[in-house]
Every structure is written in structure tokens, then in C-alpha cells.
Amino acid sequence: MRNTRSGAAPVAPCEHEAIALRAFARLQMPIWIFDIDRSRIHWANAPALQVWRASSLPELCARDMGRDMSASVATRLAQYQADFQCGDATFNEQWTIYPGGKPVPLHVHYSGWALPDGRMAMLCQGERVGTQSPESLRSVEALLHTPMMIALYTLEGAPLWRNPASRSSVRDARETLSQRFVQEQAWQQLAAALAHAGEATLTMAVHTSAGQSWHEVSARRRLDAVTGEAALLVSETDVTPLKQSEAQALYLSDHDSLTDLPNRAYAQRAFERLAMQVAQSPAAQPLQAAVVIIDLDHFKDINDSWGHAAGDQLLQQVAQRLRGAVRHGDIVARFGGDEFIVLLCAPQVRDEIAHIHLRLREALSQPYALEGRQARVTATVGASVLPDHGSDFATLLQHADLAMYRAKAAGRDSLSFYQPGSTEQLRARTELEDDLRQALARREFMLFYQPRVGSGRTDGAEALVRWRHPVRGLVMPGDFIPVLESMGRMRELGRQVLEMAARQQVAWRGAGWPLQLSINLSSSEFEDPALVDELQQTLARTGCAAAALELEITESMLLADDDRPLATLRALRGLGVSIALDDFGTGYSNLAYLQRFPFSTLKIDRRFVQAPGHERVLTAAIVSLCRALKLRPVAEGVETAEQHRWLRSLGIQEFQGYHFARPLDVAAFEDYLRAG
Numbered sequence: 001m002r003n004t005r006s007g008a009a010p011v012a013p014c015e016h017e018a019i020a021l022r023a024f025a026r027l028q029m030p031i032w033i034f035d036i037d038r039s040r041i042h043w044a045n046a047p048a049l050q051v052w053r054a055s056s057l058p059e060l061c062a063r064d065m066g067r068d069m070s071a072s073v074a075t076r077l078a079q080y081q082a083d084f085q086c087g088d089a090t091f092n093e094q095w096t097i098y099p100g101g102k103p104v105p106l107h108v109h110y111s112g113w114a115l116p117d118g119r120m121a122m123l124c125q126g127e128r129v130g131t132q133s134p135e136s137l138r139s140v141e142a143l144l145h146t147p148m149m150i151a152l153y154t155l156e157g158a159p160l161w162r163n164p165a166s167r168s169s170v171r172d173a174r175e176t177l178s179q180r181f182v183q184e185q186a187w188q189q190l191a192a193a194l195a196h197a198g199e200a201t202l203t204m205a206v207h208t209s210a211g212q213s214w215h216e217v218s219a220r221r222r223l224d225a226v227t228g229e230a231a232l233l234v235s236e237t238d239v240t241p242l243k244q245s246e247a248q249a250l251y252l253s254d255h256d257s258l259t260d261l262p263n264r265a266y267a268q269r270a271f272e273r274l275a276m277q278v279a280q281s282p283a284a285q286p287l288q289a290a291v292v293i294i295d296l297d298h299f300k301d302i303n304d305s306w307g308h309a310a311g312d313q314l315l316q317q318v319a320q321r322l323r324g325a326v327r328h329g330d331i332v333a334r335f336g337g338d339e340f341i342v343l344l345c346a347p348q349v350r351d352e353i354a355h356i357h358l359r360l361r362e363a364l365s366q367p368y369a370l371e372g373r374q375a376r377v378t379a380t381v382g383a384s385v386l387p388d389h390g391s392d393f394a395t396l397l398q399h400a401d402l403a404m405y406r407a408k409a410a411g412r413d414s415l416s417f418y419q420p421g422s423t424e425q426l427r428a429r430t431e432l433e434d435d436l437r438q439a440l441a442r443r444e445f446m447l448f449y450q451p452r453v454g455s456g457r458t459d460g461a462e463a464l465v466r467w468r469h470p471v472r473g474l475v476m477p478g479d480f481i482p483v484l485e486s487m488g489r490m491r492e493l494g495r496q497v498l499e500m501a502a503r504q505q506v507a508w509r510g511a512g513w514p515l516q517l518s519i520n521l522s523s524s525e526f527e528d529p530a531l532v533d534e535l536q537q538t539l540a541r542t543g544c545a546a547a548a549l550e551l552e553i554t555e556s557m558l559l560a561d562d563d564r565p566l567a568t569l570r571a572l573r574g575l576g577v578s579i580a581l582d583d584f585g586t587g588y589s590n591l592a593y594l595q596r597f598p599f600s601t602l603k604i605d606r607r608f609v610q611a612p613g614h615e616r617v618l619t620a621a622i623v624s625l626c627r628a629l630k631l632r633p634v635a636e637g638v639e640t641a642e643q644h645r646w647l648r649s650l651g652i653q654e655f656q657g658y659h660f661a662r663p664l665d666v667a668a669f670e671d672y673l674r675a676g
Contacts, residue, residue: 039066084112606637
């Protein structure tokens, strides 16, 4: 212990303490009392003053021993004090003190000493160490200051000695070696290894004064230098940070970093445990396991329209809702992208999946807050069952995927179980997707035009897309539009359609046919923040006048909980294009839309145009509404002269339908125009 000088004075002793001190003063052995709390010597006899190289007791008591005291020495002194307070503890150790910076090695006997104010101090009885090698002196200092925990135990595990680091680590000075370990099995393992080889090194969980930790414990049989009896020399190193890092690395290898859900590797191991449960279930009540795939509908549109940050937020919120929709013990994992998986086990697993799907739909149907905006999302679910649909994880996963694609083809937002024969459907679906990717790259799509007839003349036309497949020939939109939407490629087709229509309008205007062309927008196109800018660029690039184009949208595109649809429509109207509300009367038919949004045209759906006589009053009401709101009504699906006459009698002046012409390619449409 190093010391410096300070201006403190010794504390006056009480009567009984004074008697003891007078006795200590006659002894030739250096004796001093150390005030542990204040890091100062409380009293010392004359031989101690010589050891400490002090001119007087007041001068020695004034020294602040704590100023240069190392942390390990301070820890050791606090251990002494705690042991003195708990009982009649004594210690014999070799210490080196440093009066005036000079090392003085001593054998010191320590015991507790109650100060007059009731605090526990330490009575020190020193004896100079005889001639020792530098290595011996340094090894003693190393044992004092090393952070490695070193202790000596009897073969039965009773403590004989501990260095400061070991003493600081244990919960109680009397703690045995077996009590050190969290698990009895760890102690038995260590004891068995010692009995076999005489030494062992194991990493195990231990009890410490600060709670449970992980230590690397090395133990060897040795002889006690005091008694000569066999003993155990045990050293411990705290490897808790390493174990925590390993645990974190293992956790990260098994979990998705974005959603904190288990990943595919974890799910595969979990399935193996479920399969074992199924195999071991009693014949009287057999268990079934299931693999359920959940795929978010139109997730790519969120990513593309609002950015990946919004997409990540959506995935995190979906993950939380999925956890809440399943039972305790069911496993929810993320497979990547917008695909999740649920693994479960139950006697009637199909019924349980149906219940989960109901809870899932309810949970996912609530709006999501993304980047300050609200969005809604649905999910398509496919499921396969062990053992009905396969015996291994890979097969069941593939079959659940097939079921999910089957549900998507049926309209999304639904649950489908695997059915034999789905493999061929998936193969056909995959081939179709590959063909569509190539079709977009090769621009294999073309436009047909259905005339919009006014008062004896053709005023415009609706552009309708077709696919010129190199093998199948002309493919209708109902066969490829849903697939493009599920692929997230609908906007790419929409851009091509807009470009083709604009160029065709310019060509016909140059030929003396200044027609207005209407183009259908998909929901993904309408939600694209780049729509207005891309339309403006297309108009500038092609030379098409904005007023020569009309964009058709449906009521379902207007259901957002914020003002984005209104802002988009106003921006489009600001460019000069017209906006038509298509299929009016078949959706939500919210009349507030007609007042709030800047429509120029209302297209009356064919079911009202072809309605029987007793239902025609609804059509007349729609026309009256258009008149009141100054909207141009266009009747779709006119197929007979009688329908045409009746609609004209209501005041409608523009019509589409087979009564006038079917959709025509460019050459046929131009022939139609020339024929008048």
C-alpha cells in the first residue's frame, strides 16, 4: 500500500482501547490499526512507525493511504472488513507496503478491530519477510492484483484460500466448490474429470456475488503447502462476454434482423421437432403438423411507391400482428421478402389453421402507419399438412407454396390447402411469368381500340391492351393482367400502354382524326408517386396534347384513408388530362366521390345499360346525377339498337359497345373511321 502525507490527526482512543494499545506498544512486533473506511492508519506502535518510516504517530496517521491505492488492494480490504463484520475472521498473507516509495515485504496477520465510533477497522501484526527471491515476491503481488480468480479447496470442495479476485467473486466466504456451480451436473462432470485425469478445464455457469456468469474453470490436484494433504487448485476466468457474443451470434444466425422473427434455418429445425411430436403421438389421438405460408398482396407496390423504408416498417408491423394471431407455442418465421411462415401442431390442424386465418385477416385488416401515411394490406395463405401432404419440410414447404399460388389465382386475401395436381399448375404459372418478363422486355404488347360513338360520329376510343404471344397468338388481358399484378410488373406495362396510346393519338391527329383516347389505370399505377411526372414526360416526348387523353380509374382506388388520391387526381387534372370514373355503380358508389374528386366523365357500367325494364330507373337516376354534377355520362356495353334508343332518350350522347364495334386493331380501326 503506497502512502502520501496529509494533515489529518489521530483519533483519541477510548479507555478500554487505550489499555489494549498500551499493551501493543510494549511489543517488539510491528502492530498498527488501519481505518479501512478512511484509508488511514488509526494507531501504530513504535516498531510499526519504523516499518512505515514515520517520524511520529500523528505524522503517520496524517498520511492518505487511499490516494495511490490500487483497485485490487481496495477490493481486498473491503473483503476483509465484510468478513470481520460477519464473524471472528483472521487472515495471514504476505503484503508489500511502500513507505516513501520503498517496497517492504511483510507477513501480516489481520483481524477485526472495532473503533470507538463502532466502525470496523483492521488490526495488523506484521513480520518482516526474510530473504526471498525477486520471483517469489513478484508472484505474491501478482496473485493479489490479477483479475484471474484463484482458490485452493480440499478434495471435498471446502475453501482453504482465495486470492482477492476469487474472494470478490463468491457470494459467501464459506461457499464450497460444488455450491459455486449453477448446475449440479457441472460439478459432477468436473469431479469425474478430476478423478480420471487429475485435472480438467470446463466452461460452465457459476454463481457469483453479482449474479450468474459463465466462467472457464481449470482445476488440478495439488498438495496443500501448509498441511501437505491433497487439495484442488482452481482458477477461473470470466468468459461471460464471450458466451454472450456466442449467444448473440447464434441468435442472429437463427433470426431475421428486420422483424426479429425466426428465419428459415430455425423454422426447419423447429419443424423437425414438430414431426417428432407427430410421430410419438398416441394412436387414439394422433397429432398433425402443418406448414402455412403467408404472402402479402401487392407488397412490391408499397416498396416501389413509398420506398423501402416504408416497406420495412410494414414488415415489422405485420410481424407483430402475426405473433398476436397465432397460439402460444406456434412458430412464426420470416422467409424473406414479404413471405412469412407459421408452423403448428394440433389434433385437427386444418380447423386450427382456419381459426388462425380468421384472426390473421382481422389483425392485418387494420390500417398501417407508414412514413406518416396510412396503408392497408391483405395476405394470401397456403397450407400443407403432415402427414397428408408430405413427410419432410422441403416437400411440405413446396406444397404450401403451391396452395398459396392457387389462392392468389383465385383472387388473393384467402386461404387454400394443398391439392394434388397443383404441381402442374405451378409449372404453368412459372412458365407464364417467364413469358411475361420476356414480353415486357420485347414489347410484345399491342393496343386495340373500341370506338366511343357520339352524335353520329366517332369522338374517341378506349385503348385496350392485348398480348401478341409468339406461340399462343393473341392473349386477352384477363389471362395476364392478374399475373402481372402479382408479379409487381403492372406499372411497367402501364408505362408502355401510355406511350403507345399517346403516339397513336398523335398519328391519328396528323391524319385528320383528332380523337380523345381513354386509358385504364391500374391501382399500382395510380398509387405510384412518379405517375404525374412520368405522364408529363410522355406527353412532352410524344407531342401528345394532354386534353387528348383521358385516364380511367375505379372507385376502389379512392379508398385510402388520407388525401393522396385527391392530390393525385388534382395533379393529373393540372396537366390537362381528363379523368373518368369507370364502372360506376358496381363498387362502393359513394356519391361523395363525385363531388369531392375532379372527374370529367362517368362511365355507366354495362349491367345498368343492359338492365331489364323494371330496373332501368337506376340508370335514369345515374344520368340525372351526372346532369346535376355537370359530368359527361358514357354508356358502356351497348349491344342492341333498342338499348341505344333508350339511352339516347335519357340524354346520354356517348356510347361504347358491340352494337357499334368490337375492339379493333389499328388497321381495322382506321378502316372503321374511313367508313364513317
